[in-house]
Amino acid sequence: MCSLKAEDRLRAAAGRANLAKIQMLLAKSKDDFKKVYEKVEGINLEDCIKIFEEMENKYGEAFAKCNMATCCLALKRDEDAIKFAEDSIKIVKRKPDEFSKAYAELTLAYVMMTSRLSDFKKEELSDEVYELIRDAYEKLEKIRVTSQFTALALEAIAKYLQNEINYDELLKELDGFVEELEFAKELEDAGDNKKAWIMRQFKDAVKKKGDIDEDFLRLEGVKLLLA
Amino acid sequence: MFFKDKIINRWSEKGYYESKFIIMDKLGTLTLITAESEDDLKRAHEYEKNILCAL
Numbered sequence: 001m002c003s004l005k006a007e008d009r010l011r012a013a014a015g016r017a018n019l020a021k022i023q024m025l026l027a028k029s030k031d032d033f034k035k036v037y038e039k040v041e042g043i044n045l046e047d048c049i050k051i052f053e054e055m056e057n058k059y060g061e062a063f064a065k066c067n068m069a070t071c072c073l074a075l076k077r078d079e080d081a082i083k084f085a086e087d088s089i090k091i092v093k094r095k096p097d098e099f100s101k102a103y104a105e106l107t108l109a110y111v112m113m114t115s116r117l118s119d120f121k122k123e124e125l126s127d128e129v130y131e132l133i134r135d136a137y138e139k140l141e142k143i144r145v146t147s148q149f150t151a152l153a154l155e156a157i158a159k160y161l162q163n164e165i166n167y168d169e170l171l172k173e174l175d176g177f178v179e180e181l182e183f184a185k186e187l188e189d190a191g192d193n194k195k196a197w198i199m200r201q202f203k204d205a206v207k208k209k210g211d212i213d214e215d216f217l218r219l220e221g222v223k224l225l226l227a
Numbered sequence: 228m229f230f231k232d233k234i235i236n237r238w239s240e241k242g243y244y245e246s247k248f249i250i251m252d253k254l255g256t257l258t259l260i261t262a263e264s265e266d267d268l269k270r271a272h273e274y275e276k277n278i279l280c281a282l
Contacts, residue, residue: 011248011252011278015252015279016279018255018259019272021259022268022271022272025268026269026272041279041280192260192261194260194262194268196263197262
């Protein structure tokens with residue numbers, strides 16, 4: 001990998017980070033998430049982060065660290081997950097791209113909520129988690145992207161976990177987000193189809209499971225962050 | 228002569244792999260964005276893997 005030109009190393013890092021995202025979307029078990037760490041053509045996610053750091057590609061570094069946080073959460077490496085999510089917020093904090101900031105905020109909110117689920121259910125951490133989700137939502141709404149429904153879905157999950165809404169209300173909310181995303185997809189010919197699909201998959205998984213528990217949040221819920 | 232060899236003759240090996248990378252990169256990104264099923268994601272996975280092979 002080191003023998004490659006700088007430009008090619010960046011391309012390889014971007015390619016590997018995208019591949020990690022797809023691997024996580026396809027993951028069915030903890031073992032599948034373990035594979036995200038493995039090297040593909042001599043490069044893994046940690047190498048990606050190093051390359052982005054060396055090349056001072058801040059957005060790439062933040063994106064790779066969010067991926068890493070998501071993967072660590074699935075593998076119950078909670079301290080690492082929080083560290084990577086916090087790092088990615090620090091990296092994009094002073095950058096102009098609102099989407100990257102919102103993406104990092106949603107990742108941290110989700111990691112905090114899931115890694116300390118019992119505390120969150122007792123309404124500890126609520127202020128921090130809801131503030132992150134709302135900040136992210138405002139940014140996403142301002143730039144008019146459909147990722148705002150991811151923020152709303154996380155808020156609905158948080159409310160369900162704290163018994164503010166019941167199971168039927170949660171399903172109704174998720175149904176609404178799927179409809180909105182399907183509608184947005186029809187409006188744009190070459191739009192982002194995968195968001196609607198991921199949201200539908202999540203809704204179906206909640207229906208099948210009948211509840212949301214910690215393992216479900218770690219292995220299924222994390223996929224909302226990758227939409 | 229295969230298509231690949233023709234391109235290499237005309238634009239060099241570097242040119243061939245650069246073109247392949249760009250095509251795979253675009254295919255991977257578009258397939259991922261427009262994914263509506265697990266099969267679409269698997270195709271995007273293959274394209275992204277090929278990007279790394281092309282480097």
